[in-house]
Amino acid sequence: MTDDExxxxxxxxxxxxxxxxxxxxxxxxxxxxxGELGLTYPQYLVLMVLWxxxxxxxxxxxxxxxxxxxxxxxxxxxxxxxxxxxxQRRPSDDRTVENWLTDAGRALQxxxxxxxxxxxxxxxxxxxxxxxxxxxxxxxxDKLLAHVRVDAGGEPVESIETGETxxxxxxxxxL
Numbered sequence: 001m002t003d004d005e006x007x008x009x010x011x012x013x014x015x016x017x018x019x020x021x022x023x024x025x026x027x028x029x030x031x032x033x034x035g036e037l038g039l040t041y042p043q044y045l046v047l048m049v050l051w052x053x054x055x056x057x058x059x060x061x062x063x064x065x066x067x068x069x070x071x072x073x074x075x076x077x078x079x080x081x082x083x084x085x086x087x088q089r090r091p092s093d094d095r096t097v098e099n100w101l102t103d104a105g106r107a108l109q110x111x112x113x114x115x116x117x118x119x120x121x122x123x124x125x126x127x128x129x130x131x132x133x134x135x136x137x138x139x140x141x142d143k144l145l146a147h148v149r150v151d152a153g154g155e156p157v158e159s160i161e162t163g164e165t166x167x168x169x170x171x172x173x174x175l
Contacts, residue, residue, distance in 0.1 A: 029123050033115050037108060038082065042075045044112070047084065050101050051109050057096045066145065084108060 079085040084105035090096040
């Protein structure tokens with residue numbers, strides 16, 4: 001192995017590591033704030049989407065959050081047990097499960113509205129830096145999504161470049 005090849009594998013030279021570490025630390029910073037609401041970070045993401053568009057199917061939620069149904073279903077079932085979401089099969093197609101906010105789920109939005117601001121203040125982050133970071137990451141996310149595509153249900157489809165099927169974390173689908 002050449003010195004250049006060794007250099008490629010240095011952790012400090014990886015683009016993915018700061019993204020991974022920042023994502024992990026961001027979720028960690030959210031934990032106490034969301035804990036006050038009785039939520040995990042994935043539950044918070046699902047609720048944010050439902051607060052925008054109530055009644056979405058598992059597939060539509062997965063498409064918005066870039067998650068497969070096998071990952072989303074347990075989160076939705078926990079939200080249902082907490083009385084925040086009502087899940088029901090679509091009358092016109094019983095294969096499709098729709099997710100509707102309950103009154104308690106809608107009311108939680110008012111308590112959650114302070115979470116983003118509190119996170120920024122607690123972490124001493126500057127709003128202009130965060131907006132610049134989001135704007136820089138969005139095109140990266142778009143390109144990655146175009147490379148490793150999933151269907152509306154979060155299932156892998158062929159990669160544009162390789163023609164190979166990408167695999168998800170679980171390899172199965174559960175509605």
